[in-house]
Amino acid sequence: MSSIKISEVRLTEEEIEAAVGVLRSGNLRQGEQCEAFEREFALKVGSRYALTCASGTASLHLAYMAFLRPGDEVLVPSFTFMATGSVVALSGGTPVFCDVDPDTLLIDLEDAERRITDRTRAISPVHLFGNPLDIAAVSDLAARHNLVVVWDAAQAHGATCRQRDIGSLDDFAAYSFYPSKNMFVGEGGMVCTNNAEYYNKMRSARSHGETGKYYHTALGLNYRMTDVEAAIGRKQLGRLDEMLVKRRLNAQILTAGLADVPGLRPQKVTDGGAHAWHQYCLLVDPEEFGANRDSLAERLKEKRIASGVHYPRGLHQQPIFEKLYGPLKLPVTEKITETILAIPVHHGLTPDDAKTIAEAIKEIRLRSHGVTHHT
Numbered sequence: 001m002s003s004i005k006i007s008e009v010r011l012t013e014e015e016i017e018a019a020v021g022v023l024r025s026g027n028l029r030q031g032e033q034c035e036a037f038e039r040e041f042a043l044k045v046g047s048r049y050a051l052t053c054a055s056g057t058a059s060l061h062l063a064y065m066a067f068l069r070p071g072d073e074v075l076v077p078s079f080t081f082m083a084t085g086s087v088v089a090l091s092g093g094t095p096v097f098c099d100v101d102p103d104t105l106l107i108d109l110e111d112a113e114r115r116i117t118d119r120t121r122a123i124s125p126v127h128l129f130g131n132p133l134d135i136a137a138v139s140d141l142a143a144r145h146n147l148v149v150v151w152d153a154a155q156a157h158g159a160t161c162r163q164r165d166i167g168s169l170d171d172f173a174a175y176s177f178y179p180s181k182n183m184f185v186g187e188g189g190m191v192c193t194n195n196a197e198y199y200n201k202m203r204s205a206r207s208h209g210e211t212g213k214y215y216h217t218a219l220g221l222n223y224r225m226t227d228v229e230a231a232i233g234r235k236q237l238g239r240l241d242e243m244l245v246k247r248r249l250n251a252q253i254l255t256a257g258l259a260d261v262p263g264l265r266p267q268k269v270t271d272g273g274a275h276a277w278h279q280y281c282l283l284v285d286p287e288e289f290g291a292n293r294d295s296l297a298e299r300l301k302e303k304r305i306a307s308g309v310h311y312p313r314g315l316h317q318q319p320i321f322e323k324l325y326g327p328l329k330l331p332v333t334e335k336i337t338e339t340i341l342a343i344p345v346h347h348g349l350t351p352d353d354a355k356t357i358a359e360a361i362k363e364i365r366l367r368s369h370g371v372t373h374h375t
């Protein structure tokens, strides 16, 4: 049997041709392709503005550069990728780590609200693994406490909540196009907003705060995307829906195939949400399943099925954050980090692959119980 990979990062011939076309043109820097990608992305997600940039990390950084003041606090889930928290700290703010919901694995808004102080300026909810957070609930919290919302949409291209695209919101939605993401160009990012002032600030910060030729009215960085990546991105945008259909079908097959397996719990999809299935994550109860997360991963590997641990620790447990902000206990996040396992769900899997994965997991459980009973 051939192996089943955790992600599909190959480009189509058409995408490669688009990149080669730009290489041949000699226009390697940010230019017409980036502008067209921005227009098409904004149209697709329903935002007024979209800005290409160098990475998902850069997209978050540009957002904070547009409004954050030194000493501001930003509520972030602890269970997420490093960049969600580190960019706040790098922008002069303080990330305030919040626990997450044990079922959806997304920021627990009640816990977040308890952590609000008079220095809290923003919240950065993450649509983790593609599961959209309840937009209305976050907007309500933000309105009551006058918070800016920096949506971390790095993993959620195409997700919707009550039919609303998660990229269409007022403040910021920050995307990544790193390989393995639902859309990928190599390194790249996009930040969407409906706010003209934020857009203009980010646009200037992306190019050294330049507002005229060699005329700088703010500090900035070089966070530009190149036309090579933008040309790939435009083609990828054209097949995003098709890739999402495949991911969603695979997720359905996995959920149905694993429904009666005791000891496994998939990430719960937010009510009213359409999940974008960047990752399909299971929580493994070692007692009930008969094997813990790591031995399940090991046995899948023996069957040539890849899996991944996202993430093995919460941000509050990262050495740099412990050093900066001291120890913190977030029980739900800590439990999840010990039991979570991502199995393949990507657009390159066939429905038969998805069935094979579910069958393999069932077999591993039966064997684990067999072994347990006889020892």
Ligand SMILES: Cc1ncc(COP(=O)(O)O)c(C=O)c1O
Pocket: 055, 056, 057, 058, 080, 081, 083, 084, 126, 152, 154, 155, 175, 176, 177, 178, 188, 189
């Ligand atoms: C939740 C989240 N935020 C931010 C990022 C940063 O994106 P990039 O790797 O493109 O800088 C990632 C990428 O892995 C991510 O998963």
